[in-house]
Amino acid sequence: MTTINAQKSPKIAVIGLGYVGLPLAVEFAKHYPVAGFDIKQPRIDELNSCKDSTLETEEQELKMCITRENPLPKSGAKGLFVTTNLKDLADANVYIVTVPTPTDKNNRPDLTPLVKASETVGKVLKEGDIVIYESTVYPGATEEDCVPVLEKVSGMTMNEGFFVGYSPERINPGDKLHTVTKIKKVTSGSTPEAAAVVNGLYLSIIEAGTHLAPSIKVAEAAKVIENSQRDINIAFVNELARIFNRMGIDTLDVLEAASTKWNFLPFKPGLVGGHCIGVDPYYLAQKAQEVGYNPEIILAGRRLNDNMGAYVASEAVKLLIRNDCHVKNAKVLVLGITFKENCPDIRNSRVIDIIKELQEYGCAVEIADPWASPEEVMHEYGLPMIHSTNSIEKNNYQAVVAAVGHNEFKALDPRTWLTKNGIVYDVKGIYDRKISDGRL
Known part of the structure; x- marks a missing residue:
């Protein structure tokens, strides 16, 4: 042997x-x-x-x-x-x-x-x-x-x-x-x-x-379901956010109230990207299909989460219209391009979905991120980027979309970058409601 x-x-x-x-x-x-x-x-x-x-x-x-x-x-x-x-x-x-x-x-x-x-x-x-x-x-x-x-x-x-x-x-x-x-x-x-x-x-x-x-297969399966489970839970909360938004209810207030029960899982709505949660469920789904099973819940969660960028963009555009701001050529500042807060990793960032959708509406989008590498962002997405928040021009944007909750963004007031009637859409819920015109 x-x-x-x-x-x-x-x-x-x-x-x-x-x-x-x-x-x-x-x-x-x-x-x-x-x-x-x-x-x-x-x-x-x-x-x-x-x-x-x-x-x-x-x-x-x-x-x-x-x-x-x-x-x-x-x-x-x-x-x-x-x-x-x-x-x-x-x-x-x-x-x-x-x-x-x-x-x-x-x-x-x-x-x-x-x-x-x-x-x-x-x-x-x-x-x-x-x-x-x-x-x-x-x-x-x-x-x-x-x-x-x-x-x-x-x-x-x-x-x-x-x-x-x-x-x-x-x-x-x-x-x-x-x-x-x-x-x-x-x-x-x-x-x-x-x-x-x-x-x-x-x-x-x-x-x-x-x-x-x-066995090796058990270890492989354990890993792939860890992130699939998180993906499904986040998809559920994202769906709740869309429902509560139509009802005029603040989702984060609901989650805070529900979290008072000891066994409530405190997931929050948001974009689901990165190299794990936004990818791993597709690996499990393909294998399931190969063995003759259609994984309905896994793929439904993926579809919902993959569409959140477009949803955020449409909500921001609605707020612009309500504030009598022209959508075409509106200057929009997107805060953050990494897939998560306080991290330089831009792999599979779903912020790009928001950016592309806003560009489809005719908006002129700029990105600011103190964590991401401008060279990597240009190479990966073909987009220029403002690396320092000190370089963001005041009173210059019709909309600010806070897409990533970097600590640097939390410490600033995004309203200083807005023109008259400009709006703040807070994807991550990092600002007080008095600051945000809309959030998930």
Whole structure:
């Protein structure tokens, strides 16, 4: 029987150094030799200068663990070596894949990054090594989509030559309280022995502990329903907001009253974007359809949440009309472009839906966001952006749409940017009702 190399001295390679991979690599590097691999040289250069544009890892923490010499070949070494060179991973015996799993323009799961990462690992995989996937997928993807790639490229067979594990990421971008070591980790493996090694490896760094799932498919399913459940709950509250708006009732007042019951779930209405909640339900939905089941509630929640941007835009336009403001060529300032507050991540931000819909109405839209990178926003959406709130011109806009609840926005009065009869639409409920003309 093949011996698992990592049982005695783990040597870890992390594939993908983004929001998930980097914090994980840093934590492992405090105890083990780690090589972090990314295909983007600018990202490697940035990390070697101890900077992290995702703001998930502090500069001081990077200074303590980043090393310019690869620790993998050395016995008893530790630290993090970052690289774009595949050869630098050859001495690893644990490969952890943390690449994105997006959807395409038709909301179908796109496993391209996962397949390419599997091809990369397969080229350096050795007998007795373990490959652990953290990327969110549908149940069965690891064994049905990734393992065949590993087997083809490496020339070995799972559980004979190499082993596989699955431990889904639970990173919450921008959250400095629930960091990687503070969140309980679900683990699994392709054999009981592999599962024990995977579980022990994570248990050595995760303060909150681990939960060993009985199979890889169970672990995959657990992850994908975490975010699907949140998506459905938010969709329900978004629907309530639309109903209560027609009835002239403040939704946040209703939720505050309902929250006085001990078992009421305090979800709030809003846009649902990001790389998890707005994406993962489509992975589960596709797998459900493949096995002959039409997931009505999951897809209904997705449809409702995906349409919230258009709804916000139409409500803002109605307020403009009521205030005798011309809609065509109306200058609208949208506060925020990231997918959530106090975070620079613009991936799958649904604020763009509001912007596009307002542009369809003929409005001239400007964006302000102190957290987002203007270069990234231009590259991703082709839109210019005001990076500093100090640069926003006063008495210049017919409408301000507060789309993201950054702390910087909460501290300001958006009415100072409005022309006479201008309106404020508060998507996130960050302002007092005396300030807002409308909100979800």
